Amino acid sequence: MSTAEIEKVFQSGASDAEIIAALQEPQPMLREKAIALAARHLPPEMLGRFVGNDENAVLRNAALAALERQGPYAVPHLVALSRGENAEVAMFAVQILSRIKDAGSAQALLPLLEHGDSNIAQAAIEALGALKAREAVPGLIRLLDADLWLQFAAVAALGEIGDQRAVQPLLDAVPNDMLSEPAVDALGRIASPEALPRLLTLLADHERLPLRDGVLKACAAILEAQHAPPSVFTRFRRKLDEERRDQDVIDYLGGLLGSDEAALARAAASVTLAAHLEKLYPAVVQRALSADPEEARWTAALCRRHERTVRAALRDLLRNGDPRVRRGALMCAPADPPTVAVLVPMMADRDAGVRAAACQALGRCRDMSAIPALIELFGRGTPPESVAAAEALGSMPGQSLVALAPYLELEGKVLPALEILAAARSPLFPDKIVELLDASQAPVRRAALRVLVNHDQMDVEEHLVRKLQDSDESVRIEAVELLVRNGSTRAVPALVGLLVVSDELRYHAIRALGRLHAETAAAELERLFPRATGHERLEILAALIRIGAPGLLPFLKARLKDSEAEVRRVAADGLARVAPASDLPLLVKLAQDPDWTIRNHAGWGLGRLALPQGRDALLALVRDTEAVVARTARAALAKLPQT
Structure with a gap:
């Protein structure tokens, strides 16, 4: 039985007893559904009583989960439970408050730091850390001299909060063998430069793992967040x-730089460049060649942050005997004109991969003096070199690519030459581009269209509208997309004319009219809606919402009665975006819809209006059986005026 079916059963007159029985179902899936329903239907006071039932663990755990799902709705009662005489219930209440993360509960938790029951005190510490409650920092620092388990919790909480006042007390805790690793981790989370000298000393002196790894990551976290003075590394x-x-430190960092442990390798690279450990530079730049694109991008970005360091070492790196080092250095080279003189000779390197990397590096520099050499490789290089040269040429100023003219006449090169001109936003060769709009190959015609839109001196719209009648559908679609990109309002009549066709182009025309905010097309779109296909109906709704023409609200309200669920959902989304304050009752009604997607849109709309009158509806949605609806409602509640 689905959640919706069980909900229907309950709504037809099920008692609280039936919900409570369902919370004790032996089947986990059914019990999870019952928890969602209990969060919606049962008051926190009743669920709180079940938390105190130490004879029925299943019911207790289900009640705890339901209270957590109730979120802000349950907070006042949970705060009251945290102050109660039943220590176990109080501990559970604090743990739930920690997971709900309602900032308003921090003040209620502060006195519990000194609670006589260590379990409650620990739960309060963890909750205040999760809430990032800066007002708790003095009390947490005092707990660094308390019971060991409370020390552990306090260290972790101070790291979560990230307050600078905790740096020195945490440094003082590092010599404690029991606290050293969590204290180092907390210092990394706080990321204060104040801690860096001590941490670097630890990195040099301590060979023991995993503490050394933790120190390295903490150093890197500080370097990522803050600028460290050079004197620290001197x-x-x-x-x-x-x-x-x-040698010991270089061996340690070098081993990590060549490993698959991404987090530690990144930390090693950060410390290597910041500390100017030149022997390890080759290992750092090789990570820019990682098969993982994200890792390669991260390494190149790190080198940009240390541009002066990389620039000073670049010539030596480019003379390295290992082509992977030379390639990596090119990927990490500074992207500016002064670097060009160092890069151009690398286009004659004996390794094809290095030559391709040199092209890419020159492209990032955007220096026109490199164009002749790049044109040469584009025309005569190996496929990887030609592709890299094309990419680099596409980064150059558009007016500087006159040397591409011969390639527009070569069948095998015309398409990549056009792609270069499009990437460079080049206004060159207007007559030739217009001629290529009628080339025999559809990909060439599409590429010519993309170049055409960069010619400000031409009547681009006229040519784009003409290509709406091209024999190839992909060209027609390209023309539609470019008309939208150009904001071509003159094309609206032609696009409206496409609404009578019944191929894929009509969908793109509908979408284009919406993106152009074509108010004059709104009535035609509304007339098309009854005979449109499924996905076109949805796009018409989206287009009308974008256009926002008069008459939109009645149209959307009528669509709420549509037989197709997805149409109702898009209409509800539109109403959530545009409904005025006078339509708040409609959003409140939609917040009770059987379809959770519509309830979710209604919750977002109530948050957009941010009217106090929507609070009760949002408090009901906070307990919704669907977690995403509950999260939306919580975010919406935060936008309402505080009472």
């Missing part, structure tokens, strides 16, 4: 030299 390198620890 002292670090001096320490390594004087104590002959440099």
